[in-house]
Amino acid sequence: MRAISALLLTMASCAWTGFWMENIRHQGLAPFNPDKSYVVFRNVKDFGAKGDGVTDDAPAINAAISSGNRCGGPSCVGSTTTPAVVYFPPGTYLINSPIVDFYYTQIVGDPNDMPIIKGAATFPTEAIAMFDGDPYLRNGYLNFQSTNVFFRQLRNIIFDTTDIRGNATALHWPSSQATSIQNCVFRLSSREGDIHTGIFMEEGSGGLVTDLVFIGGKYGARFGNQQYTMRNLSFYGCGTAIQQIWNWGWTYKSLKIVDCDVGIDMSSWDVGSVILLDSKFVNVKTAMITSRNPGNATGLGSLVIQNVVYQNVPVVLANPQGQPYLLGEANGAVADNVQGNVYAPRGPRLMEGRDFAFSQPPTLKTGDLYYERSKPQYGNLPASSFLSARDLGARGDGVSDDTAALNVLFQQVANTPYVAFLDSGVYKVTDTIYVPPNTRIVGEPLSAIIMGAGKKFADANRPRPVVQVAHPGEIGYVEMSDIIVSTQGATAGAIGIEYNLNTPAAESICSPGAPPSGLWDVHVRIGGFTGSQLQVADCAITPDQPNLVKANCIAGFMSMHVTPSARNLYMENNWIWVADHDIDDPRNTRVSIFVARGLLIEGTRIWLVGSSVEHHTLYQYQLVNATDVWMGQIQTETPYYQPNPPAPFPFTRLSHRLHDPDFAVDCSRPANPSAMTLSGNAPCSMAWGLRVLDSKNVVVFGAGLYSFFNNYSTNCSTVFSGENCQARIFWVGTTNPSIAHSLLAKEGEKGKLGHGPFTGGPGGFSVEVYNLDTIGSVSMATLQGYDMAMWDQNVATFASTLAVFKA
């Protein structure tokens, strides 16, 4: 304790000279890199970048990114052992050739005085972008497969293309889970003859972007990806603010589009669905363009608009030929809208207009808007406010036991103005790390790993959290960001994160200064990386052997548990992943790793903004007795090995405490004569993507629930095969059997869509899902055992899409 107090004093006496991340001691490790002198943190100025607006800084910046034998270029498809943080101090960095990103790279600028990356007038107009997140190789393929672009960030940068004449794009960003762009500005030319674009994204499985400003340009952004969550983007004076190239599902929240010709052009025939929420168009000629033909009940181009204001917008929705479907409201009135198939819970009913009454639980809002809050960057704190894990004795070397050191660190910062800083490293822990109430923790971005190992995590009958945020019943506030929680080897009893904290101050979040607690970029990653002992050599796939499960590849009881005592928790950009492949294998070879449960939510007032849960055996997301839950865009994948073995194998069902699904019962439901019957012979003992029990005020703004495989073959996930990888993927219901029986009858009597207050339907629960898209599942939505929506009623892209499911 004395040593720590002395340390606090010395640190507190340092003078403040700028952004803490620049000034802090840089002692992050990449312990599984064979080069023991590998350096994680790089300041571009240390590599010769001048930032003077005159020198061509591209070579120096590229040296900062690539140095240390990192993963880039055609010979490397992915790596977790070469993480880097590339830091830009304030300055104008002129570039005359593209900056090329490498795998597992976090690009961070000073948020207090944002650095500018400026294209020289002589920058080559044939380059794909000034900053190329994933270059095309000569063979026409991206360097990194877009769906394998994980663990990267870009923040606090101003991109400026305005000196370039002709074609220019600021950022090329194919991207997938655990990636983000935060707080960037794009200054683009709108001159005659110039085709400038802020962001070009053509592929991937993302992801999150927040807090961007686009000024000028022919296109603010051109986006194509499976799914994405994008929030707080502003566009000023763009030709087209957003061109939606393709998607399965997309959630836009808090857009502000001002002085543009077109807001969102989603007229491509490859656009599955768009949600537009809490947004504003001002002086825009046409807010949105769609290719949907009125009267056509296809799932393609499903559109859900909630709480959007139009000011001086003559046309709200037009077809590609410019013919308006929907004119603006003279007085700028807010108009909600649905274009697509509605199930409430029966359907489909084709809806094309303004007559759906969305529930919009006020408990999830601040004023008019659903609550949102960006990752804190602590720009106003000096370096002396951060207590480094390594300074306090944690080794982070992937070998030493850091349990005691981390527990001491978090106790030290709790209830103080200090922030715990986890330097890059792998912190092996053999028992639970307890995060007390009133603690702030930030990791060196995405390379601070807390890895549970050893026998205390090995017993499935005595599950134990690796990281526990508060004890049940404790009250207070936490902020955590940029941290990965993992396991090593056989840990059948591990719960990645158990979250128990009650944050009561947020109960009326209309009052300023009382936010919910937050977890931003806090990920759970089980296997598939060096050091996990869950790689190709350990957990090779075995499709040709029936029901084979290697005991050393059973690696978790549950990835994350938000318990009944949890209240007021904001989560953003969280990826909860049981590895399906080995990132460090040169061919990304698949692996079979078994974790029973994904994310179980039993708490109250929970926001999940941009999240993904994949490859757990029983379910990905399960809500039990939860109240006031905002989810969007969520994304899941069923384990590739199922039904070999079938769920719940190799696990046993725990019904009493955890309300695990009962596949024996679910798969023997009698056909309901009035509901649709399930076609084909799709396997039923498959993980649920989303299962909601006894929960109220649940709103889901975009859900992509995917089942691509059976026994490692993708033959089942095509339209030709009947999308029959699994029978069902999304369940809503109640544990109360008497309510269950009267459910469907009552809905039938009401016979109305979208009516009534949203405080519990006839079954004592209430769930609204917008733009649900599924792949490989015969049924899209199952209510208390009855299949209510089928894939072939909602054919859209590679996914089937419905606009609203309400129960």
Ligand SMILES: *[C@@H]1O[C@H](CO)[C@@H](O)[C@H](O)[C@H]1NC(C)=O
């Ligand atoms: C600029 O881009 C447009 C379309 O995006 C293309 O047709 C044109 O050839 C490009 N011009 C140059 C000079 O690369």
Ligand SMILES: *[C@@H]1O[C@H](CO)[C@@H](O)[C@H](O)[C@H]1NC(C)=O
């Ligand atoms: C939205 O983004 C802008 C620009 O980065 C930022 O100034 C603003 O605080 C953000 N708003 C919210 C609600 O986070």
Ligand SMILES: *[C@@H]1O[C@H](CO)[C@@H](O)[C@H](O)[C@H]1NC(C)=O
């Ligand atoms: C409805 O839209 C789909 C998808 O574009 C198209 O294939 C189909 O021909 C359309 N049907 C009608 C009746 O217009």
Ligand SMILES: *[C@@H]1O[C@H](CO)[C@@H](O)[C@H](O)[C@H]1NC(C)=O
């Ligand atoms: C799984 O697929 C393999 C071929 O990859 C086949 O040999 C095996 O019989 C299949 N097993 C089951 C249970 O379908």
Ligand SMILES: *[C@@H]1O[C@H](CO)[C@@H](O)[C@H](O)[C@H]1NC(C)=O
């Ligand atoms: C659901 O939560 C309520 C309190 O919010 C509690 O009284 C009830 O016992 C819970 N039900 C179950 C099945 O856990």
Ligand SMILES: *[C@@H]1O[C@H](CO)[C@@H](O)[C@H](O)[C@H]1NC(C)=O
């Ligand atoms: C998948 O379909 C292809 C083409 O029909 C067939 O050749 C192959 O054997 C199938 N694979 C499995 C595992 O069923």
